[in-house]
Amino acid sequence: MKIAITAQNPSPESAVDPRFGRAPWLMIYDPNEESWQAIDNSKGLNAAHGAGIQAAQKVADQQAETLITGAIGPKAYRSLTTAGIRIYHGAKGSVSEALQAYRDGALREASADDATGGV
Amino acid sequence: MKELVIISGKGGTGKTSVTAAFAALAENAVVADCDVDAADLHLVLEPQVLSRHDFSGGSDATVRPEKCTGCGTCMRLCRFDAVIMKQGIARIDTIACEGCGVCSHFCPEQAIDFSPAVNGQWFLSATCHGPMVHARLGIAQENSGKLVSLIRNQAKQLAKEENRDLILIDGSPGIGCPVIASMTGADQVLAITEPTMSGRHDLERVADLAEHFGTPLAVCINKWDLNPSISKLIENDARQRNLPVLGHIRYDRTVTEAQIRRRTIVEQTDAGAAADVKNLWQAVCGLLSIPQYNQQDAVPKS
Amino acid sequence: MNRRIAIASGKGGTGKTTIAANLAYLLARLGRQVLYVDCDVEAPNGHIFLHPQIRERRAATTSVPFIDDEHCNHCGQCASFCQYHALLCLPKQVISFPELCHACGGCSHICPQQAISEVPREIGTIELGSAGGIDFASGLLNIGEAMSPPLIRALKNSLAPVETIIVDAPPGTSCPVIESIRDCDYIVLVTEPTPFGLNDLKLAVEMVRALGRPFGIVINRAGFDDRPLFDYCQKEQLSILAQLPDDRRVAEAYSRGELACAVLADFKQRFSALLATMETTLKHPSAAALAGRST
Numbered sequence: 001m002k003i004a005i006t007a008q009n010p011s012p013e014s015a016v017d018p019r020f021g022r023a024p025w026l027m028i029y030d031p032n033e034e035s036w037q038a039i040d041n042s043k044g045l046n047a048a049h050g051a052g053i054q055a056a057q058k059v060a061d062q063q064a065e066t067l068i069t070g071a072i073g074p075k076a077y078r079s080l081t082t083a084g085i086r087i088y089h090g091a092k093g094s095v096s097e098a099l100q101a102y103r104d105g106a107l108r109e110a111s112a113d114d115a116t117g118g119v
Numbered sequence: 120m121k122e123l124v125i126i127s128g129k130g131g132t133g134k135t136s137v138t139a140a141f142a143a144l145a146e147n148a149v150v151a152d153c154d155v156d157a158a159d160l161h162l163v164l165e166p167q168v169l170s171r172h173d174f175s176g177g178s179d180a181t182v183r184p185e186k187c188t189g190c191g192t193c194m195r196l197c198r199f200d201a202v203i204m205k206q207g208i209a210r211i212d213t214i215a216c217e218g219c220g221v222c223s224h225f226c227p228e229q230a231i232d233f234s235p236a237v238n239g240q241w242f243l244s245a246t247c248h249g250p251m252v253h254a255r256l257g258i259a260q261e262n263s264g265k266l267v268s269l270i271r272n273q274a275k276q277l278a279k280e281e282n283r284d285l286i287l288i289d290g291s292p293g294i295g296c297p298v299i300a301s302m303t304g305a306d307q308v309l310a311i312t313e314p315t316m317s318g319r320h321d322l323e324r325v326a327d328l329a330e331h332f333g334t335p336l337a338v339c340i341n342k343w344d345l346n347p348s349i350s351k352l353i354e355n356d357a358r359q360r361n362l363p364v365l366g367h368i369r370y371d372r373t374v375t376e377a378q379i380r381r382r383t384i385v386e387q388t389d390a391g392a393a394a395d396v397k398n399l400w401q402a403v404c405g406l407l408s409i410p411q412y413n414q415q416d417a418v419p420k421s
Numbered sequence: 422m423n424r425r426i427a428i429a430s431g432k433g434g435t436g437k438t439t440i441a442a443n444l445a446y447l448l449a450r451l452g453r454q455v456l457y458v459d460c461d462v463e464a465p466n467g468h469i470f471l472h473p474q475i476r477e478r479r480a481a482t483t484s485v486p487f488i489d490d491e492h493c494n495h496c497g498q499c500a501s502f503c504q505y506h507a508l509l510c511l512p513k514q515v516i517s518f519p520e521l522c523h524a525c526g527g528c529s530h531i532c533p534q535q536a537i538s539e540v541p542r543e544i545g546t547i548e549l550g551s552a553g554g555i556d557f558a559s560g561l562l563n564i565g566e567a568m569s570p571p572l573i574r575a576l577k578n579s580l581a582p583v584e585t586i587i588v589d590a591p592p593g594t595s596c597p598v599i600e601s602i603r604d605c606d607y608i609v610l611v612t613e614p615t616p617f618g619l620n621d622l623k624l625a626v627e628m629v630r631a632l633g634r635p636f637g638i639v640i641n642r643a644g645f646d647d648r649p650l651f652d653y654c655q656k657e658q659l660s661i662l663a664q665l666p667d668d669r670r671v672a673e674a675y676s677r678g679e680l681a682c683a684v685l686a687d688f689k690q691r692f693s694a695l696l697a698t699m700e701t702t703l704k705h706p707s708a709a710a711l712a713g714r715s716t
Binding site for chain 2: 431432433434435438461463464466469502504505523524525526527530531562564565566567568569591592593594595596597599603615616617620621624627628631632645646669672673675676677678
Binding site: 022073 | 272304
């Protein structure tokens with residue numbers, strides 16, 4: 001049931017990074033342990049095509065089942081949904097605020113039609 | 120914050136001249152030159168480079184001649200005709216090399232190095248019309264799409280940091296990867312076309328591309344008076360596809376004169392094509408709902 | 422003796438197709454064997470001027486990986502090998518992103534389970550036909566395809582050997598142009614006397630020098646602000662093959678899709694002179710270079 005959230009810095013208090021592929025960090029929350037792990041996604045910063053795919057690989061490798069981010073592009077969308085990972089987008093504020101918003105049901109799940117934002 | 124991309128389909132229709140004029144007319148914009156293959160915008164906007172950065176789009180393979188036994192494995196495996204055998208030693212043609220890594224991985228002697236290459240440079244600059252992000256791709260380099268995406272991202276970041284309303288993107292001709300990379304996710308695409316059969320044909324291709332990616336497209340006919348009947352045909356084509364024709368710019372030698380004097384057309388004069396460009400700009404601002412502040416004429420450069 | 426002549430330029434819209442189509446037309450009128458190939462597969466325009474009858478239309482394909490799920494054990498080697506992020510290894514399957522694939526064959530070679538084969542994927546169409554006495558070949562990239570070089574390669578591989586092949590290249594100096602011109606015997610760089618034209622010519626000259634191909638310059642729409650361009654050509658000792666003056670009649674004929682040679686007698690003469698210069702250059706590269714310098 002792990003949850004991945006895109007972050008600008010490696011901390012739950014960090015601001016959410018609205019971009020999936022190019023977010024410098026992925027914060028992974030384990031609800032069983034109630035613990036956080038920071039995953040370095042800096043390779044994605046320099047990639048352009050395939051940034052989302054690389055990030056998706058990391059999310060899958062961490063066995064996260066949910067992703068929370070700002071915007072996501074079509075390749076990342078396809079990658080994550082194929083892996084069975086649910087995507088919630090439009091997240092704002094800090095990573096922990098975004099987690100709370102998700103738990104409150106305040107975030108929208110992404111569909112194929114709105115997965116166009118990942119420049 | 121809105122992103123406007125100016126493309127042409129067919130080359131030489133005047134998209135860079137229009138982008139430059141828009142940069143002069145816009146009050147609060149970041150300019151991004153995404154025509155990385157043959158960048159010209161800097162010739163008119165005269166950016167002062169504040170920082171330069173290397174761009175690496177991929178890796179290059181190089182043979183270490185002393186380790187090469189001439190077995191020819193690399194040559195057999197290379198799909199891009201990038202391996203040349205000279206006097207029994209393999210050499211990689213860096214222009215043909217697509218950076219796939221196959222030769223390096225399968226060389227039995229581990230004689231081929233495979234490391235990130237610097238394919239170009241990108242720059243953050245200042246112009247008298249605001250900040251500019253631009254780049255120079257190395258000769259015969261691939262990955263213009265990657266560099267374009269990088270420029271767009273940098274421009275977006277800059278716009279956020281400086282609270283800019285608008286990102287003006289000068290795109291490339293054609294419909295391939297650099298154009299796709301400059302268009303996808305933009306708020307509005309403006310295609311500059313010309314009243315010729317070629318221009319008409321290429322506009323159709325561009326319209327298909329915009330439709331494919333779901334990006335809103337508007338049209339402007341440049342040098343329209345060179346062939347009013349084909350201009351009319353293009354307008355009909357646009358209407359049939361529900362594409363707004365935002366303006367017509369007349370043929371005017373002053374545009375080239377302005378270019379020679381390193382000015383945008385709206386800084387060179389008020390009349391003729393300059394007036395048409397201003398009308399086009401008003402229409403674009405309306406479509407994008409961007410504020411125009413006090414719409415004054417652009418101040419001529421001294 | 423067969424030869425391939427490329428018509429290229431750094432800047433778009435300088436007149437490549439005009440020159441390529443008109444030269445092909447003239448050669449055919451002289452009874453010579455000529456093939457015109459439109460390598461601007463993103464936005465081809467040659468057909469507008471040559472009106473070819475297409476006798477064959479075929480799909481052009483590139484290769485993409487196909488993963489046999491039965492043999493795949495999700496080791497992830499293919500995904501980490503791929504330089505283009507075209508493969509993603511997930512716990513239960515490997516998925517591919519065909520639009521990112523460069524068809525290098527690496528994944529299929531590297532798979533320890535031999536679970537990857539290469540299958541064709543359509544990227545565009547190739548058209549072959551003729552236009553009067555001119556053999557005609559053209560490619561059209563499918564909308565949404567990012568990469569044109571594989572289509573350009575396929576197009577060039579489908580050409581029959583002919584005395585003269587005129588390659589109408591795409592604009593610019595990056596990979597689609599390189600693919601179009603790299604195997605040509607001579608490259609004509611078309612430019613215009615404007616600051617943008619000169620800037621892009623410099624890039625194009627760097628490109629052809631990097632390719633090590635002999636080349637010459639045609640100045641199109643000459644007569645406006647030619648001095649900086651002449652100075653550059655002189656400084657670089659470039660061979661100027663012809664100067665075609667800026668002429669509204671040519672622009673109007675072009676806009677209607679007409680060949681200047683067919684409708685304007687004086688331009689037919691100019692193009693004939695260009696052709697003659699090119700023939701001389703192809704036979705005696707150094708002599709023509711001298712002639713160019715003295716212009």
